[in-house]
Amino acid sequence: MTNVKLRDLPVRDMGTLFGLVLIFATFAFVSPIFMESRNLVNILQQSSINACIAIGMTLIIISGGIDLSVGPVAALSAVISASMLAAGVPPWIGMLAGLAVGISCGVVNGVLIAYGGLQPFIVTLGTLSIYRALALIYTGGNPVLNIPSEFRSWFGNSLAGLPMPVIIVCIVSALAWVLLRKTPIGEYLLAVGGNEEAARIAGVPVALTKVTAYAISGGLASLAAMIVVARLGAAEPILGNLWELEAIAAAAIGGASLLGGKGGIVGTLLGAIILGAMRNGLTLLNVQAFYQLLATGLVILLAMLVDRLTRGRA
Amino acid sequence: MQITKWTHVRRHSLAMAFALLGCVSLSSFAQTLKPLDSDREPDRIEWWQVSEKLGALPKAKPGVKVGAVAKTLTNEYWRLLGDGYKKAGDKAGVTVDLQAAQSEGDQLGQLAIAENMLSKGYSVLLVSPQSDANLQPAVDAAAKAKVPVVNVNDAVIPLAEHYIGNVQRDNGVRAARWFVQNKPAGGKIAVIEGMAGVYAAVQRTEGFKATLGKESTKFKVVASVPGNWDRQLSYDTATNILQQNPDLVGFYCNNDTMALGVVEAVKAAGKLAQVTVIGTDGIGDAYKSILAGELTGTIDSFPVLTGEVALDVSLRLLAGQKVPRVVATPQALITKQNYSRYKGDEAAQRKALIEDAKSGAK
Known part of the structure; x- marks a missing residue:
């Protein structure tokens, strides 16, 4: 069963890629500056945060779960790490602390789901409130400012014309792809999401696999938070509002099935870029925000229909 | 400002060259600004x-x-x-x-x-x-x-x-002064805040509480809770607050959408005569409510x-x-009483606001 799915994934990715090319071609046709390299770099940069979150989300969705708490996890790790940075802690320690907070939040989600036997949607809905509350309580609602420039420059640099966030996301994607396609963990994720009972009988460590997925998602949420903090020079407790929905949208456009067992890193990346390109192009065309929202919704549904057609019977 | 910026650049041209070499974002340009x-x-x-x-x-x-x-x-x-x-x-x-x-x-x-x-x-x-x-x-x-x-x-x-x-803080200051001047007997007040952590909400609430505490001893803020700029949530919150404090005399809300939700809750509790509601922004619906004698006033920032x-x-x-x-x-707290002074034609509005500013009215 898994083999069949692995074989038809590239076809699905080709479909997403085709959609991306179509969107780019349309915008390039109507807006002369859309294809300028500066604008293309803009699109990648603006998609990178969502892509980073969406990669973690994809791993969880493949395992049959969902993580609604990514935004608040990002906010909590951002404010904790930023307070340490502002207090003069060496930047790399501040960053590691932020990542540790994110991974811990993910582990809490995973343990409640895998060992507590609770539904992922409900658990992460609960922690969505809890982590947001902790971030607000910790800061009293105020942003943390005075981020040292050394830390900011780590993520503000460019390499070969590509902004650091884009490069980081490329590396993260490559690692996630290897994890999913070349390691046992990837097989476990697909197996657990495809048929949990069968996986358990076949000897897959189901609980551990789930906790791992949520820990990775938490870690990636805090990595995205570090990028945002460095870019904005401030950490806000309200950061990350609605990130979960954007990430789910990217994964879904990229072919992940919310029933589990299906999804891929390449597709999700393309999905994130599609969403970023839509926003960019529609802004260049001076389309008002309400219609941008409408267009995004239509693209998601269209992608689902294409999914249905290319896959045949689901 | 432009000039100081460029001397700064010349003085630190070497440092800047290094910064450019690393393609560091040019935020350091602006750092001569306080x-x-x-x-x-x-x-x-x-x-x-x-x-x-x-x-x-x-x-x-x-x-x-x-x-x-x-x-x-x-x-x-x-x-x-x-x-x-x-x-x-x-x-x-x-x-x-x-x-x-x-x-x-x-x-x-x-x-x-x-x-x-x-x-x-x-x-x-x-x-x-x-x-x-x-x-x-x-x-x-x-x-x-x-x-x-x-x-x-x-x-x-x-x-x-x-x-x-x-000035966002000034918004809360004006609302507080209105209570001090128009409700000399004092009493219990509740604040419906905007989204937790949002700048305008924090500043307005802070200005309100600080001024109320400083300029009068007769008021007590019994609740200060986020209504997230949302009408429904503010309606529910206000209903709860009114249940707990039946003798409440007023609400201050960080925006008009929330204030209109609060007005509905006050109406449902049959306390329109007792409870004052002050909103913020001066949107069209708020004025309809003010003219209908429901919302008490709004701090219009034009x-x-x-x-x-x-x-x-x-x-x-x-x-x-x-x-x-x-x-x-400009900003002004507008009620049914002074509505015509501010909300007539544009020239009259400008004239009234300039008069206010020159007389130092708050």
Whole structure:
């Protein structure tokens, strides 16, 4: 069963890629500056945060779960790490602390789901409130400012014309792809999401696999938070509002099935870029925000229909 | 300001060269500017003094395009601000494009819009940031492209070179003074705050509580809870507060949408005569409610006028005029009693606001 799915994934990715090319071609046709390299770099940069979150989300969705708490996890790790940075802690320690907070939040989600036997949607809905509350309580609602420039420059640099966030996301994607396609963990994720009972009988460590997925998602949420903090020079407790929905949208456009067992890193990346390109192009065309929202919704549904057609019977 | 900036660059040209080598973002350019405190910035001017001090608005060069990034269009306040931009833009014969984020909390989305508008090549950018920090990268990029950026209202970008707007804290101060002056007997008060952690909400609430505590001993704030700018949530919250404090005398709400929800709750509890509700913003529905004798008052910050002032100032900047860093725009607490003074035709409104400012009325 898994083999069949692995074989038809590239076809699905080709479909997403085709959609991306179509969107780019349309915008390039109507807006002369859309294809300028500066604008293309803009699109990648603006998609990178969502892509980073969406990669973690994809791993969880493949395992049959969902993580609604990514935004608040990002906010909590951002404010904790930023307070340490502002207090003069060496930047790399501040960053590691932020990542540790994110991974811990993910582990809490995973343990409640895998060992507590609770539904992922409900658990992460609960922690969505809890982590947001902790971030607000910790800061009293105020942003943390005075981020040292050394830390900011780590993520503000460019390499070969590509902004650091884009490069980081490329590396993260490559690692996630290897994890999913070349390691046992990837097989476990697909197996657990495809048929949990069968996986358990076949000897897959189901609980551990789930906790791992949520820990990775938490870690990636805090990595995205570090990028945002460095870019904005401030950490806000309200950061990350609605990130979960954007990430789910990217994964879904990229072919992940919310029933589990299906999804891929390449597709999700393309999905994130599609969403970023839509926003960019529609802004260049001076389309008002309400219609941008409408267009995004239509693209998601269209992608689902294409999914249905290319896959045949689901 | 421009001059100090460039000497700074020359003095530190070596450091700058290294910075450029690393392609570090050019935020260090602006760092000679002191972080902006729009309340106390000495380099400021009142909105009605702009044409007195700087003369008539110079004619805009052909092809001038103004880009505006609003906070969101789901709140009438920001649509009215946009109307102000367009109105002044039409008068001056320049095109104005208005874009906005999809929701009040969509900070990165707003940043993306600002960056995208920059690459489209506008002559000047008017921005109303969602938070102090979220548009900073776009401001840096604009400085690099030599596009002036004007921060219009709400959140204050610390390194903003130009800020136009009212003082958020002052909003709460006015509401508190109204209670002190009009409810001399004092009593229990509740505050319905905006989204937790949002600049305007924090400042307004803080100004209200501090002033109320300082200028009177007779009031007690029994509840101060977020209504998240949401009508329904504020209705429910107000219902609970009224149940717990049947002798409550007033609500202060961080915006009109919430105030209108609170008014409904007060009405349902049959306490319209006892409980005063003060809102903020001055949207159309709020005035309908005020004239109907339900909402007591709203602190209007005159979004259309603010938009016109902002566009006027941005065109002056493009024409090379030197405008003070902060241009303060008006606010007034409007009730049924003084409605006609402020909400008649535009000329009368301007006259009334200038009179207020000159007499130092608060």
